[in-house]
Amino acid sequence: MSDRYCVIGNPIAHSKSPQIHAxxxxxxxxxxxxxxxxxxxxGFEATVRRLVDEGYRGANVTVPFKLEAAKLATxxxxxxxxxxxxxxLVFADGEIAGDNTDGPGLVADIVxxxxxxxxxxxxxxxxxxxxxxxxxxxxxxxDPREIVVANRTLATAEAMARDFAAYAERIAVRGFADVxxxxxxxxxxxxxxxAADVPPVPDSVFCQGTLALDMMYGNKPTVYMDFAAAxxxxxxxxxxxxxxxxxxxxxxxxxxxxxxxxxxNSMRQ
Ligand code: NDP
Numbered sequence: 001m002s003d004r005y006c007v008i009g010n011p012i013a014h015s016k017s018p019q020i021h022a023x024x025x026x027x028x029x030x031x032x033x034x035x036x037x038x039x040x041x042x043g044f045e046a047t048v049r050r051l052v053d054e055g056y057r058g059a060n061v062t063v064p065f066k067l068e069a070a071k072l073a074t075x076x077x078x079x080x081x082x083x084x085x086x087x088x089l090v091f092a093d094g095e096i097a098g099d100n101t102d103g104p105g106l107v108a109d110i111v112x113x114x115x116x117x118x119x120x121x122x123x124x125x126x127x128x129x130x131x132x133x134x135x136x137x138x139x140x141x142x143d144p145r146e147i148v149v150a151n152r153t154l155a156t157a158e159a160m161a162r163d164f165a166a167y168a169e170r171i172a173v174r175g176f177a178d179v180x181x182x183x184x185x186x187x188x189x190x191x192x193x194x195a196a197d198v199p200p201v202p203d204s205v206f207c208q209g210t211l212a213l214d215m216m217y218g219n220k221p222t223v224y225m226d227f228a229a230a231x232x233x234x235x236x237x238x239x240x241x242x243x244x245x246x247x248x249x250x251x252x253x254x255x256x257x258x259x260x261x262x263x264x265n266s267m268r269q
Contacts, residue, residue, distance in 0.1 A: 004055065005253065006037040008047060009062035013038075016267065017060055020246045023266070024258035032254070044068045048089065048096065058090045058253045060246075066130045073098030082137040082163070085130045088249040099252060102131060103138030105245025106187070106215075111142070113240045113264070116185065116211050118142035124179060125149045126199045127189035128157040131215055135189065136160070140167045148172045150179050150201060152190070176200045182207040186228065188214040193222040206231040214238060240264055
């Protein structure tokens with residue numbers, strides 16, 4: 001029987017992960033099954049224990065279980081510990097190992113796919129939820145000049161910044177309306193696009209050529225992408241990040257990193 005993996009979430013029917021992992025498996029010649037797994041909102045731990053008992057080798061974790069997954073894991077990678085959130089579980093040697101590949105996925109999409117180096121750059125990160133926490137350490141490790149974190153609830157952004165105190169001189173926290181100056185990269189890690197909302201930052205954050213990335217993706221550009229494009233930014237949705245975080249998870253499980261370019265192209269079509 002093939003090794004089994006799944007993505008656990010609630011809801012989960014919309015997940016594109018089975019399609020992405022099937023494409024990776026075909027391209028790398030790995031034999032595996034990957035399916036969607038709907039966990040009851042109060043039944044994440046029981047679901048993981050059942051998967052372990054049934055011999056699954058690992059799982060991805062998505063909304064709303066990433067924080068719970070970090071608590072359940074018996075071992076955490078440094079980036080998962082820093083994020084306090086886990087999106088990839090590895091079941092091996094009696095352990096439930098937790099990692100977070102969202103950040104490396106975002107960085108790979110910006111640096112490799114979009115061709116934008118982050119060293120020395122000014123980055124504006126909108127949001128302070130699970131996704132924003134997950135990308136902070138990998139972004140900081142790219143050595144940007146500054147990361148300004150702006151969030152609707154200021155206290156949440158301040159608490160997040162405190163968790164990255166080792167990099168305090170590179171991090172500033174602002175309310176949306178108080179962000180000043182232009183940025184090289186503006187990342188929308190809020191879920192505002194779900195409600196067709198744009199975080200109310202000043203227009204001046206976008207300059208000619210700013211990379212404006214929305215972690216959301218869909219069949220058409222988000223309102224945030226339209227807003228940023230109208231102000232001269234180069235825009236990008238979250239599909240590249242999704243494919244890249246999946247490639248990182250696949251590499252953790254299988255020891256081989258799949259090529260992502262043609263998978264991303266075919267997903268876009
Ligand atoms: P969370 O629920 O943990 O955090 C939501 C964040 O959005 C908070 O900062 C919240 O602010 C803010 N927010 C929500 N609604 C609004 C609004 N109307 N205006 C301004 N800010 C708002 O979600 P996640 O961090 O897990 O996910 C965020 C987004 O990233 C989602 O759209 C998700 O789909 C996407 N994502 C994409 C990935 C990919 O691979 N492409 C991977 C992971 C996430 P407050 O603190 O004030 O409530």
